[in-house]
Amino acid sequence: MTRSPAVLSGDALLDNPGWHSLAGAHARFAEVHGGAARYQPDVSPIHALSDASSPESWESLKGLIPVGGSTFIPAAGAVPRPGWEVEFSIPGVQLVDVALAAGPDPSAVRLGAADVPEMLDLVARTKPGPFENRTVELGTYLGLRDESGALIAMAGERMHPPGWTEISAVCTDPGHRGKGLATRLIRAVAAGIRERGETPFLHTGASNTTAIRLYEAIGFTLRRTIDFTGYRRVS
Incomplete structure (x- = not known):
């Protein structure tokens, strides 16, 4: 840390x-x-x-x-x-946005109920945390697809206390990691949160030092540890 x-x-x-x-x-x-x-x-x-x-x-x-x-x-x-x-x-750990360069991504697509089977499959392969059949209803979920149309990365909104929105379910297919896809989606989801006058925050495992370094590098800061x-x- x-x-x-x-x-x-x-x-x-x-x-x-x-x-x-x-x-x-x-x-x-x-x-x-x-x-x-x-x-x-x-x-x-x-x-x-x-x-x-x-x-x-x-x-x-x-x-x-x-x-x-x-x-x-x-x-x-x-x-x-x-x-x-x-x-x-x-x-x-819980991190909050203090300097994120948020902005839309022209390649990101809005995900909905029809995409849930693909979303559940991506979650099963990448283990970002709990995701259920109707989790997509909690807020905006965005995804990136490859040339064949397969869903290869996604991120979205989960908990929503007043003035804040959690970015969650950030995951990338193992075959497409290292290309900055997660960062692009975090910035795009955050842009929508900011448009509502709210501040993004997120959680990850304390042992996930790679993700923590990424989040800090793009503008999040550690707020607290959490169990x-x-x-x-x-x-």
Whole structure:
């Protein structure tokens, strides 16, 4: 890591982006029970708590998850809670745009429902993170195709707390890496976010130093470390 975490004015919503997305711009995709919420399962596996330090929020989550069921919560802390056990925890980082040269890409195409089978295939081969049948509905997704028309790279929008939009599902077919395709798509997706008067942010694994170096080189800065933790309800 080449930079210390940044402290940016007005960015506190990013400490709990899932909750502020589900309570706001993505409310139409939300299932809510008290201080807990989740995206509809075919949209995203992400769950969120209004306050991860509150026992009441964890009790509310039981209204969404049956005993034996699992949940995926960013930024909740990899700590066992009463009635829950940690299934996995992936250390990550959160970066925000401070100097990105955003702009449209004339070769990028808007992806929609008809493209989902190709998108799911690309995700399965590149493992950028969770992507479901209706994830494409969360925002703008752009792709690049090769001469044969095959989808070879994509990026799009996921969590959407007020004033911010997450760039997610950034992936490139292994046979086309090293050509700057991901950077082109990040700049293009960011251009649309900026047009709405919002600021792009993104997440990646803390061990993904290649991606972190790329993001920092094109104008993102590290804001904070973050955990991506799965929990299983045991009682």
